[in-house]
Amino acid sequence: MLGTFRQSMTWLHTWCGLVFGWVLFAVFFAGTVAVFRLEVDYWMTPELHGKLEGAAPVATAQGALERLAPGALRWTIDLPDERADVLRIRWQPAPRERLQSRYIDAAGNELPVRDTRGGTMIYRFHYGLLLGRTGMWMVGGLAMVMFVTLLTGIIIHAKIFKEFFTFRPGRAPPRAWLDAHTVSSVMSLPFTVMITYTGLVIWWFIWMPGGLDLAFGGDRAGLFREMAPPGFEAAKASGQPASLADLSGIVAAAAQIGDGDLHVATITVFNPGDSAARVELARVSDRAIWGGSDRLRFDGVTGSYLDRRGETGQPAYVAFRAFRILHEIKFAAPWLRWLFFVMSAASCVVIATGAVLWGAKRRARHLREFAKDEPQMHSALACFGVEALNAGVIAGMFTATSAYFMVNRIIPAAVSGRADMEVNVFFLVWFACAAIALATMLARRRAMTQADGAQHVLRSVWSFQWALAAVAAGALPLVDQISTGGLVDALARRDPVLLSFHATNLGLACGLMFAAWKASGLPGRAMRLKRA
């Protein structure tokens, strides 16, 4: 009864695409930003910028820990890398006590850091909308709908390569939007299919625990214990004091073990100051999806090499881990990270154009109703309201993210509860953008009794929202400079991460300005809609 297979797929594709379009866009948008979440974390803690010049991180951290946490059970040193030039030390003072964490500078002095959730907030929003388990279920449902939408999209566009070459930007908007949707989909299709499926698989034990529940008694911890590669046996303290070996020497010795791609990311010392102290090095490589990490164990007193645990596992475990690493690009060279960023941005375009297309299709139908004697005003309003919200939600996401970054520099570092304020600003600005878009539409509802007027209002809504987003993104370097002098400082130190952050924002501002200009300047073309 739903017509041909292709027709029914068209129908399913349209609805799946719309109903979840906005949240899906938000999830993909946040995922795109989260590609650089550590870099964003770094930008959002300006107290840490340029504090490690000329440092010998391992020796500095060891000195700081010996001073701050002499009798601790365990020390951890997170070494700086190209994504964030920061040095962090952590320690557990005693059993069942909270883990302490400090950032230190090149001299080993503690660096007080402003309270912020950083890029990690955006990463958490990406997989759970900051709504706990409920949010995770929503994102899981969205991912499933996205996957069905993608596959049915492939079925609709079975003649995909022919349609790929039919981009007609000069044609009437619905045609051009459809082409933009199709072209961006095809270009990013393999990536989008991969990222959606790997995203589903990452949390399979939450979203689809059938196998776990019915064949493994629901024992999740047991399952993961059984399949994970065996770790080192727990290190036991002897109670005899002995001074810890030079950790720098141990790190230097590690370079001779295994192949040369791996570099030390984290150093953990068990029972420092005890004669049975053990040092473990976690090493990673940015060259491999699998086999890109290992752990080495050393005697903490003599500094001699004891053992190595490489990545191992049964085939399904290897596959699962590879899915996970692929989705999260945990270890990757910068160019690969940028590729993910660009492909992910293209996926956002697919979803955004899909949502716009849905509105445009319905607009065409409502315009025909306008032409009749009794236009169904309320349904036309609903239709234009959806389109206005499209603008508010999609462009508003850009504005909200820029506002989130901006407010990080505006709220003084000493204010208590500032991390929550930052997050609230993100949501408030996002909702405000949507509300402004809807209010503009309602305030000018008289203009909408004519098709031309309605389109004019809609165009100005889009244009205003893009312009707002452009101004917000473009103002970021300025705000950074005025608040912390960050821009000039980054230029002076040629800090690649900070400069990339600003360059990305400026490029984005230009792109958004272009979008605002395009949205405002097409009234002539849209009028052809009336013939539809």
Next chain:
Amino acid sequence: MSGKPSTAAGSGLSHALAVAARIGAAVLMGYAITYVAAGAASLVMPLPRTEAVLWASIASFMVYTAVAIYAFAAAGVLRMWRNLLLALALLSAVVALVPA
């Protein structure tokens, strides 16, 4: 290309009902079948149990997708529901009969 597919069978109400039945089948039956299928596959695959559970779970989202597509592509709504219920019963029987 119109938003609604052409409907051979009559009124708007019956169309809406059929659509609801298909969405319900895709979402709910899709989940139920996939859940039980992941369990059944984990039980019957001749692999170490953790491996079987992982492979079944990794592939399970493909099953969900297939059921969702079938729910909209199948010719008759009633027959589609009957077939899905049959599949669910069959898979449940496997789970019930194969020792964990």
